[in-house]
Amino acid sequence: MVPVVDNQNPHSLLYGNRYLGPETRHELFANWLLFDQFSGTSVFACIGGIYTHDKTGFSTSINDSLVQVIHIINTRDEIRTNASVEFSTPLKFSRLNIHLALEGGWNKGQTFVNQVDNISTNLSRSIRLSFANLKKNKWDIDFGAELGLTNSKYSVQESMNNRYFNLNYFADLAFTPNETWHFGFKSDVVYNRSKSFTDNVNIQLLSAEVGYNFLANKRGMLMLEAYDLLNKNSGINRISEMNYLRETRSNIIGRYLMLSFKYRLNKAAKSAGGLDIDVRKR
Numbered sequence: 001m002v003p004v005v006d007n008q009n010p011h012s013l014l015y016g017n018r019y020l021g022p023e024t025r026h027e028l029f030a031n032w033l034l035f036d037q038f039s040g041t042s043v044f045a046c047i048g049g050i051y052t053h054d055k056t057g058f059s060t061s062i063n064d065s066l067v068q069v070i071h072i073i074n075t076r077d078e079i080r081t082n083a084s085v086e087f088s089t090p091l092k093f094s095r096l097n098i099h100l101a102l103e104g105g106w107n108k109g110q111t112f113v114n115q116v117d118n119i120s121t122n123l124s125r126s127i128r129l130s131f132a133n134l135k136k137n138k139w140d141i142d143f144g145a146e147l148g149l150t151n152s153k154y155s156v157q158e159s160m161n162n163r164y165f166n167l168n169y170f171a172d173l174a175f176t177p178n179e180t181w182h183f184g185f186k187s188d189v190v191y192n193r194s195k196s197f198t199d200n201v202n203i204q205l206l207s208a209e210v211g212y213n214f215l216a217n218k219r220g221m222l223m224l225e226a227y228d229l230l231n232k233n234s235g236i237n238r239i240s241e242m243n244y245l246r247e248t249r250s251n252i253i254g255r256y257l258m259l260s261f262k263y264r265l266n267k268a269a270k271s272a273g274g275l276d277i278d279v280r281k282r
Helices: none
Strands: 006-009 012-015 024-036 041-053 056-062 068-074 077-091 096-113 116-133 139-154 162-175 181-194 201-214 220-227 235-240 245-250 256-263
Parallel strands (some): 012 068
Antiparallel strands (some): 096 116, 139 162, 201 220, 235 245
């Protein structure tokens, strides 16, 4: 609210507003849950929306030097809606549990560009399908995929309308043969495509871990973890605005090993564990 310019970025000058008023927010959500304890089937659904009056927004002016002058103002309103459904049930013929999640969202807001009212809308949809084993005595397996699609539209400059496509494959595998050893492996493949950028992003992340439990009651754990085995991780951040596209690439650690030691304090001191009750006759 302080009317002082923030000029850290000379290409984007941000001004406060001492007359900025509070926004009023209204929320309404409804949830529904069904669980069958005999079959292990569950269904969860959620729907809701948010209406914000006098939303805190921005008024942007772009001069001939492509410098943005941004003022914080109260816009008219903002509307957000969201709905999701999750379904889970055991597939007894394959000894797997299937989990399906559907989610969708829509929002509409207002900004000003060169004193022109700009209405922006976003529509997002995603679907996630995963499988996990039912019996986890020694093996714990979880794998699946998630697909997301987002459409962004602007009323002032339709050429900036964008479509984002994300696809993620994942797999988690853990093996605990006994109380002493633990082995784990994780895999994530992330694919991103955007209309505003010519290059697509495709990242494969692999990690593994080995754990060794020792000391009385197995309270000590020595863990060796390896991250990004293929050395494919990259710090990429993409931003699409009204008058520019920006891609930032940051240096990251990449592939590395980490050795850690953990000690649990929540177990009894004796090797048998639990309580030791000594009954004596008199």
